[in-house]
Amino acid sequence: MLRNVIESYEEMDEEQRLQSSLARRVEFISTVEALAPYYFSDMKILDVGCGAGVYSLYWADAGAHVTAIDLVPKHIKRLNKLVEKSGLSVKTYVGNAVDMPFFNEKTFDMVLCLGPLYHLTSEADRKKCLDECIRVTNINGIIAFAYISPYSVFPCVLRGDLSRISRELMEKIVDAKQITSDDPCCFWTDNKYYAPNDIEVWLEQAGLTIEDHLATDGQSIAFQSVINGMNASEFDIWMEYHRKICRVPSLLGASNHGLVIARRKE
Numbered sequence: 001m002l003r004n005v006i007e008s009y010e011e012m013d014e015e016q017r018l019q020s021s022l023a024r025r026v027e028f029i030s031t032v033e034a035l036a037p038y039y040f041s042d043m044k045i046l047d048v049g050c051g052a053g054v055y056s057l058y059w060a061d062a063g064a065h066v067t068a069i070d071l072v073p074k075h076i077k078r079l080n081k082l083v084e085k086s087g088l089s090v091k092t093y094v095g096n097a098v099d100m101p102f103f104n105e106k107t108f109d110m111v112l113c114l115g116p117l118y119h120l121t122s123e124a125d126r127k128k129c130l131d132e133c134i135r136v137t138n139i140n141g142i143i144a145f146a147y148i149s150p151y152s153v154f155p156c157v158l159r160g161d162l163s164r165i166s167r168e169l170m171e172k173i174v175d176a177k178q179i180t181s182d183d184p185c186c187f188w189t190d191n192k193y194y195a196p197n198d199i200e201v202w203l204e205q206a207g208l209t210i211e212d213h214l215a216t217d218g219q220s221i222a223f224q225s226v227i228n229g230m231n232a233s234e235f236d237i238w239m240e241y242h243r244k245i246c247r248v249p250s251l252l253g254a255s256n257h258g259l260v261i262a263r264r265k266e
Contacts, residue, residue: 022235023217023224026242027257030216031114031146032058033243034259038110038142038211039064046108046136048097048129049115053079053090060088067108069093069100071116098128103136111137114146114259121178121190130206137264143208145260146216150177150193151253156221157187196252199260208262214246215255222254 032055043064047056050068052075060066060083068090070076076092083090093102097116111133120126133143153173157164169185172178177193179186194202200210220227220242227238245251252258 021224021228022230023220023227026220026227026239027217028054029239030214030218030242030246031055031144031259034212034214034216034261035110035112035142035144038261040109043109044107045110045112046103047112047114048100048133049113050079050092051075051115053082053092055112055114056090057082057086057088060090061086064110065089067091067093067103069095069097071096098125098132100132100136105135106138106141107136108141109138110142110144112144114144117145117147117194118192119190121180121192126192130203134206134208134264139264139266141264142211143262143264145199145203145262147194147199147258147260148191149253149255149258150174150195152221152256153191153193156256161187194258196249196258199258203260203262207264207266209265210260211263212247212259212261213252214259215252216246216257216259218242218246218251218255221256 039059039062041063045059045064045066047053047066047068050056050070053068056066056068056079068079069092071094073094076094079090079092083092095102097113098120113129113133116129117126120129137143150173154170157169164185164187166185169187172183172185173193177195178191180190196213200213204210227235230238246255
């Protein structure tokens with residue numbers, strides 16, 4: 001299963017995903033805006049599952065001491081090139097979010113887990129990832145978890161390719177809330193989905209305190225054909241709308257991506 005995830009990301013351009021269109025940029029803008037109130041000068045940040053480092057570079061440019069780790073060697077190789085080109089300082093590692101022995105306990109002020117939970121279909125691996133993120137976070141530190149909602153995925157898949165429609169696929173996404181690469185109806189790679197209330201309960205049971213919860217792309221992916229045609233002033237109005245509705249509980253599950261910001265209290 002691990003190899004399938006790595007191969008999937010080796011074949012796609014994760015670097016451009018959050019910047020490729022106006023609709024996609026909403027997730028990035030929303031994420032950094034939600035995290036900004038918790039940032040302070042010289043903050044130590046760990047970016048777990050950093051991809052090609054869009055968030056690592058953003059926070060390094062803001063003045064944070066950033067460490068980044070990703071499962072996919074291609075991502076770290078690209079991040080290292082971007083770091084060299086930018087003149088910023090980011091420590092990088094190739095490694096797995098479920099086991100990060102090279103980081104000591106209570107090392108980081110903020111931990112970003114903005115991707116690993118998407119692909120951990122094993123309950124044991126999800127717990128290891130959560131435990132590791134908590135372990136390396138300082139007391140009163142912040143941990144941000146991104147997740148994919150099961151309620152947005154099925155229509156997104158069909159919009160891209162209606163031939164994929166099947167009851168089996170719908171039930172795996174909405175009911176089982178996960179799909180693996182060996183499923184005949186799999187459309188990408190191993191994926192785990194989280195209902196908004198379920199992820200809050202899971203994090204609270206681990207002893208974390210929920211600070212914020214928002215739909216990072218909200219309605220933007222569903223209406224991407226409209227948003228991508230907007231000019232700058234129109235997009236500004238869209239973002240004003242998005243900020244007003246992205247924390248409405250009844251709309252969280254309709255977003256493709258969600259973000260829970262939690263605090264380690266002990």
